[in-house]
Amino acid sequence: MDTAQNPDSDHKKTDPPSSASAYLDPNYWNQRFSNEEHYEWFKDYSHFRHLMQSHIKPNSSVLELGCGNSQLCEELYKDGIIDITCIDLSSVAVERMKERLLSKGYEEIKVLEADMLDLPFSNECFDVVIEKGTMDVLFVDSGDPWNPQPATISKVMAMLEGVHKVLKPNGIFISITFGQPHFRKPFFHNAKFTWSIEWSTFGDGFHYFFYILRKGRRCLDDEDSIEKIQMPSISLYHEELEGEDYIFRTNIEELNS
Numbered sequence: 001m002d003t004a005q006n007p008d009s010d011h012k013k014t015d016p017p018s019s020a021s022a023y024l025d026p027n028y029w030n031q032r033f034s035n036e037e038h039y040e041w042f043k044d045y046s047h048f049r050h051l052m053q054s055h056i057k058p059n060s061s062v063l064e065l066g067c068g069n070s071q072l073c074e075e076l077y078k079d080g081i082i083d084i085t086c087i088d089l090s091s092v093a094v095e096r097m098k099e100r101l102l103s104k105g106y107e108e109i110k111v112l113e114a115d116m117l118d119l120p121f122s123n124e125c126f127d128v129v130i131e132k133g134t135m136d137v138l139f140v141d142s143g144d145p146w147n148p149q150p151a152t153i154s155k156v157m158a159m160l161e162g163v164h165k166v167l168k169p170n171g172i173f174i175s176i177t178f179g180q181p182h183f184r185k186p187f188f189h190n191a192k193f194t195w196s197i198e199w200s201t202f203g204d205g206f207h208y209f210f211y212i213l214r215k216g217r218r219c220l221d222d223e224d225s226i227e228k229i230q231m232p233s234i235s236l237y238h239e240e241l242e243g244e245d246y247i248f249r250t251n252i253e254e255l256n257s
Contacts, residue, residue: 020140026089029068033092038069041133042176042208045075051200051210055172056081060127063166065116065159066134068093073109074101085126087114117155119162124171129163132176145183156187164193164215173213180209194218 022028045052056062058080064073067086076084086109088094094113101109114120116134135156139145142152163173173195177184181199188197188211196217200210 023137023140029090030092033069033090033096036069038071040070040072041068042178043203045072048176048202048208048210049075049079051202052076052174053079055174055212056128059083061085061125062128062130063087063121063126065129065131065163066137067097067111069096069100070132072130072132074104074106077106077109082108084108085110085112087112087116087119089113089115116162117158119166121166123165124168126166126171127168128172128174129167130174130176131163135159135175136177136179139179153187157190157192160187160190161192164195167215169216171215173211173215175209175211175213177209177211178206184209184211188213 017023017028056076060081061083062076062081062085064084064086067073067088068090073084073086086097088097088111091113094111097111101107101111112120116131138152138155138159139148142148148156167173175184185197188195193213193215194217195213195215196219198212200212201207202210
């Protein structure tokens with residue numbers, strides 16, 4: 001069950017910051033993780049488990065970017081995926097995640113303090129890389145979504161280049177995000193990358209995007225083969241308005257239309 005729908009959830013409710021720019025401040029996250037046990041961005045695992053299982057094999061080596069205090073790695077572990085590495089920039093998040101996993105007997109899951117813009121791993125060492133709401137943070141001060149600030153472009157490209165580097169041949173990058181295809185495709189389709197691109201959606205009020213990028217599968221006509229899609233209209237449910245996900249909605253102005 002989604003934590004926003006469950007009054008008996010094991011985490012304290014965290015009020016959204018006064019400004020989305022707070023999400024760029026490491027001190028904000030350290031303070032938040034010091035007081036918050038668990039929070040799931042962009043729905044919990046039950047909402048997209050069927051999509052994950054279609055693309056991850058039990059023997060896959062998996063890297064999760066920006067794990068925070070999510071339970072995603074635990075849910076993957078329960079589904080038989082043992083070789084999991086989680087990273088986060090917050091030392092508080094890392095230490096608390098280590099403690100939580102050890103208390104539950106998930107010693108095999110590795111948790112490291114690391115920057116997703118400068119991944120400390122060798123080339124071609126993971127079968128799957130997952131980010132869930134982490135890349136969205138890079139866009140909170142991007143300005144015009146059709147023409148992002150140069151600083152935003154630089155950070156996003158650094159992240160994607162690192163992901164592409166650590167993926168094995170035929171490896172998969174899974175991005176779970178609010179970023180609509182017309183905003184994400186210019187980054188994903190950069191000539192530096194060899195991955196193919198496809199996506200699915202999930203969610204009831206908000207529609208979340210589940211991108212699957214397969215390294216080494218890009219075709220010359222990929223951009224032409226991806227059809228334009230009709231963006232779903234927004235019909236917000238009460239529990240979604242109470243959460244923080246709406247802050248990352250790129251076309252947030254639709255809320256007032």
